[in-house]
Amino acid sequence: MPRATSRATLFEVAAQADVSVSTVSKVLNGRAGVSDETRARIEALLQDHRYQQRSGKRQAAPLLDVLCYEVDSPFGSEVLASIEQSARLQRIGMVLSGATEQATPYAHWVDDVLRRQPVGVVLIACKLSADDRQRLRSRNIPLVMVDPAGTPAPDVPSIGSADWNGGYQATRHLIDLGHTRIGIITGPADMMASTARLSGYRAALDSAGLTGEPELVRPGRFHHADGLEQGRALLSLPDPPTAIFASSDLYALGVYEAARTLGLSIPADLSVVGYDDLSIARWAGPPLTTVHVPLVAMAEQAVHLVMRLNDEPEMAFSRIDIDTTLVVRGSTAARNISK
Amino acid sequence: MPRATSRATLFEVAAQADVSVSTVSKVLNGRAGVSDETRARIEALLQDHRYQQRSGKRQAAPLLDVLCYEVDSPFGSEVLASIEQSARLQRIGMVLSGATEQATPYAHWVDDVLRRQPVGVVLIACKLSADDRQRLRSRNIPLVMVDPAGTPAPDVPSIGSADWNGGYQATRHLIDLGHTRIGIITGPADMMASTARLSGYRAALDSAGLTGEPELVRPGRFHHADGLEQGRALLSLPDPPTAIFASSDLYALGVYEAARTLGLSIPADLSVVGYDDLSIARWAGPPLTTVHVPLVAMAEQAVHLVMRLNDEPEMAFSRIDIDTTLVVRGSTAARNISK
Known part of the structure; x- marks a missing residue:
């Protein structure tokens, strides 16, 4: 559908909304001095008309x-x-x-x-x-x-x-090192990036004939505190994982702290893979194995x-x-x- | 001295520089289309006249x-x-x-x-x-x-x-814990903040009758790599310090890594104080004692x-x-x- 541009649309919207063209212009440019009710009416009409402002002239300071x-x-x-x-x-x-x-x-x-x-x-x-x-x-x-x-x-x-690939790579690396009980701390379920990483983790386990047990899958909101809390929960299981895929570098730092306070050494007692490859991954002790995000x-x-x-x-x-x-x-x- | 404002100054500068008022205006507003030589001449004249543009009208989008x-x-x-x-x-x-x-x-x-x-x-x-x-x-x-x-x-x-105070507080805390050989990793000498911290460190040592030995004072540019390198150097001295005042949290993480690779435990074998109290200080293992900067x-x-x-x-x-x-x-x- 061709775009309705042009000043004509502006006049039409003003007429239909029973306001001046300058009021329509105020709404277009986010300026004050228009009631919420009028603003909503004008926005709706602009949408009906599929109004699209013409690109402004090249700005001096874009x-x-x-x-x-x-x-x-x-x-x-x-x-x-x-x-x-x-x-x-x-x-x-x-x-x-x-x-x-x-x-x-x-x-x-x-x-x-x-x-x-x-x-x-x-x-x-x-x-x-x-x-x-x-x-x-x-x-x-x-x-x-x-x-x-x-x-x-x-x-x-x-x-x-490529979050799915990243999740797969991280998990596959742990499997290749002989780990069979691998925990994961996932991100918010409403972020595609986190569900894709979880899905990559599951696919890697499947490909090795391993089953992802529900108790090994832990949620979080990409905060350090989640890594610490969920890391502690995972490591306190009757049959704890020997490796954790922390799906963000910040989670991984939380898992490091959980391991430290429980007297576990990384990587001798626990392997950890992060995600993102931020500077904090290089600053961790030991430096963190992680998925590099470009x-x-x-x-x-x-x-x-x-x-x-x-x-x-x-x-x-x-x-x-x-x-x-x-x-x-x-x-x-x-x-x-x-x- | 009163400010010379006014359009009159603009005309005068234009006349003296032998250019149009619009050229002066271009220079004032950072716009293109003026040669470097002309621009420099106009800037110098503006400075001579102590020109100060009147505050513009309130901007719609400040x-x-x-x-x-x-x-x-x-x-x-x-x-x-x-x-x-x-x-x-x-x-x-x-x-x-x-x-x-x-x-x-x-x-x-x-x-x-x-x-x-x-x-x-x-x-x-x-x-x-x-x-x-x-x-x-x-x-x-x-x-x-x-x-x-x-x-x-x-x-x-x-x-x-209050950088001097901060440096003093950090060092005093270590002295109060019984440390007498205290290293410091300082920031760039051309930053007042770093020299003030160093000066606070020296004052605290003085106040306790301790001498700050030159070999215990190490420079850096507030990077993790400096903390690692200088931490390693300090801990490898024939008579190594038992405490290090790392004058940034990032330095402290480098010192942590130096200690870890040398098999030293924090705080049992080495005390570390950071500076800034950034999130990374809370994420460190063990969590870092540091100077809180507001x-x-x-x-x-x-x-x-x-x-x-x-x-x-x-x-x-x-x-x-x-x-x-x-x-x-x-x-x-x-x-x-x-x-």
Whole structure:
């Protein structure tokens, strides 16, 4: 369907909503001075008309809006650093906003984005309501998600990594070392990245004729505290695992601490594999065997894609998954048969 | 001296530089299309005239420009998260830029800032040349430094923490536990924060009648690798220290790894005190005793100060130091006399 652009639509919406064109313009640009009720009526009409603002003229100081879950987490900060670098090379200023604990934007964020008129928006491990997505779309602001949270919208391009492969590689490595009782700490069930890693773990066990016992599968929200608590729970089982696939590096640090307080040595008594390959994996003692996630490449792709969508809004695109690789360091070893 | 503002100055500068007012305006707003030579001539004249642009009208989408050394370091990411939070509460968008390894901005950064016309600029552990500072000043863009690098300019307001006190507290804690041979890994000599911590360490030793031996004082650049290398060097001395004041949490993790590979147990064989109290201090095994730096309060002060300087450019201000406190966790213990 061709896009309805043009000033004519603006006049039509104003007439139907019984307001002035300047009121419609205020709503379009996220400015104040319009009641919630009027704003909602105008948004609905814009949507009916499939209104899309024409790309503005090239801005003198272009901006890229980034919404990130847990800005100061090891994962968040490394992705942000990579996006900043990619944006800087194109002389685009990165505006950074933190998200709520539900991985959604704070109130006013979309309004503020509309006022800033960025070249595009990148979401990191966040989700956005259909209404908010429509508000961006109707202003012709492209949206790209990196590791989306929630049920991903099919019409929003996203960048991820090969999580299923990563989960498979991590588990296969432990199996190859002779481990047969392998625990896993999974991420939030509403994140595709976590379910894909769990599914890779299960497939690797299956391929080796092992059964994944439910007591060995533990949930978490990618926090250190989850790694510590679930690691302790796993290691306190009557028949504890000899290896744990901690599906984030931060979990792995929690498992390290659980092992330390229980007097277990890594890797002699327990093998641990992390996920992400952040700096904290190299700083751990012993250095952590982990699945390398290509954050720099993901960030480059995200910025590149936003810019392309800016030029060609109708470009067909769904999802890119970038390959993961296993990095073997000091936290994994052959199963100690004497135990 | 009263500020020369006004359009009259603009005309005068244009006349003296033998260019049009629009060329002067291009230089003021960081736009392209002016030769380097002409730009330099106009900047010099603006400085002679002590030109200060009048504060622009309230922007529809106000921005705060932040330049940060090592965006993805544990320290950088936690300060940035706090600044983002403070800025968000005032509905100001934070534009984040990374710095070079020399803690200076990349080429074009100042030009881009001038184009964005932010409400102010915050530098984190960075430095800015006198020319660049003048370019910001002449556009009336206030500048605030957090933990400045290099020799701090006396005319730039800065926010720091009580580094001397922190260094004293850390060392005193180790002395009180009976340690007499206490090593230190210091930060870059050109950062006031590091020299103040070293000075606090020396004062604490003095106050206990101990002499700080040169071989126990080791330099670094606040990286994990420095902590590992210098920790290993200290612990390999003929008469090794029984305690190390690692003047950053990241150093402390390096010292942990040095101790682990040498077969030393923390805190039984070696006590370690960090600095900053970042999340990595809580995630360490054992959890790290460290000096708490009030990053949230520092970030709030920085944003608050930028906004005040925006309203009152002539406000007299030099430096705020916010108090530090020692947080005792599991990495320090009484000196093991049997050794």
